Amino acid sequence: MSGQVLCRYVFCGAEEDEPSSVLVGPPSTVQMLHHVFPFEGKYHFRIQEASGAGYIWRDLIDENEPLPANHVLLKVLQLSAEPQEYPVYSTQVDAHEYERYRSFFQNDKLQSGNKSKANLNSMWKNIKATSKEQFTKTSAKVWETVEFTAGRYFNSQSGAEKPSAAALQNLSNAGIMCRAIFSESNREHMELLRRLWAGIYGENRPVEWRAIGFSTDEPLTILQNTPSSVWSIHAMAFFAEVHRTACLEMLPARPAYAFAMVGLHLGALLADLLDLPTGRFVEREEVYWHLFEDPIGLLELFCMSFHAYDSFHRQSQGSFQSAMELTKEFICQVLLRGPRNIEELVHHVHQVRSVVLH
Numbered sequence: 001m002s003g004q005v006l007c008r009y010v011f012c013g014a015e016e017d018e019p020s021s022v023l024v025g026p027p028s029t030v031q032m033l034h035h036v037f038p039f040e041g042k043y044h045f046r047i048q049e050a051s052g053a054g055y056i057w058r059d060l061i062d063e064n065e066p067l068p069a070n071h072v073l074l075k076v077l078q079l080s081a082e083p084q085e086y087p088v089y090s091t092q093v094d095a096h097e098y099e100r101y102r103s104f105f106q107n108d109k110l111q112s113g114n115k116s117k118a119n120l121n122s123m124w125k126n127i128k129a130t131s132k133e134q135f136t137k138t139s140a141k142v143w144e145t146v147e148f149t150a151g152r153y154f155n156s157q158s159g160a161e162k163p164s165a166a167a168l169q170n171l172s173n174a175g176i177m178c179r180a181i182f183s184e185s186n187r188e189h190m191e192l193l194r195r196l197w198a199g200i201y202g203e204n205r206p207v208e209w210r211a212i213g214f215s216t217d218e219p220l221t222i223l224q225n226t227p228s229s230v231w232s233i234h235a236m237a238f239f240a241e242v243h244r245t246a247c248l249e250m251l252p253a254r255p256a257y258a259f260a261m262v263g264l265h266l267g268a269l270l271a272d273l274l275d276l277p278t279g280r281f282v283e284r285e286e287v288y289w290h291l292f293e294d295p296i297g298l299l300e301l302f303c304m305s306f307h308a309y310d311s312f313h314r315q316s317q318g319s320f321q322s323a324m325e326l327t328k329e330f331i332c333q334v335l336l337r338g339p340r341n342i343e344e345l346v347h348h349v350h351q352v353r354s355v356v357l358h
Helices: 030-036 095-107 114-149 165-179 187-201 220-224 229-242 244-253 259-273 289-293 297-315 320-335 342-357
Strands: 005-011 020-024 042-051 054-059 071-080
Touching: 005 165, 020 030, 030 042, 071 165, 165 229, 165 289, 165 297, 187 229, 187 244, 220 229, 220 259, 229 244, 229 259, 229 297, 244 297, 259 297, 259 320, 289 297, 289 342, 297 320, 297 342, 320 342
Parallel strands: 005 071
Antiparallel strands: 005 020, 042 054, 042 071
């Protein structure tokens, strides 16, 4: 199994406690579960499975057994306080550094003396140069999240808590879509594209992807190289189907920006703010998680943010960067007001939009 699995767990003897969570994978196997489990020692896991009208607890014995998709509930028994050794996977370290390190020691024969030392020095210089660039990019993303969750736009609020089981399920499903790579051979992915076009122009008009703001009539390469593109297309399809009037008002009247490309960027922005691709939302305590207990809560937030972008784009006289920064501020301010449902979301959206516009 290539994706991540959300594992909720309780310890034997403490079944009444609120379950804790850990993300497993890739690979999402029992062995990886042992490796990422956040407590030292040796543990035995039992997984809850449906059985007739109830459920059973099945022992997880095979280290190579893949975990079921999406999310599971586990019961944990500690066998020993001694830590257990598990291998480090390449996906757990910086990919650039790992590949360079492995390539050096697998393909280059080290020579003795100064030549060996020179080779090592050269290797580490290359690694440092690559890592510095990666670290800078990663730090920028982390700092954006820190500013957001610390209350950059408002003072820190009480009432923050971790997402409920219902919110976790919806956020996890969105996270899986965010991590997926768009594929022409995936029927579900292609169906999302079809829904987007049909939602805007109907089934009868010939498809012209440039007409909705793609830079080409063959957008597959763009989608494959854009973060969170599968989820973004899903959100845009929802926007076109549920809020078609607003969508149509934005399309022909705003030729100054590319509707589809903006939607892809906005989807990636929203996903990053909520830590959907990384799965870190599992442990974050926020005031707005209740909104996402509604299966369409996240999609409605996307739609309202996209509509707000349209207004900000006009205000910023056609500047994509300025409009997107205003949209980011808008999203953060709306969420930090703690909407618990879509009705409250609509109320906060109208308030914040007026503030940001003026």
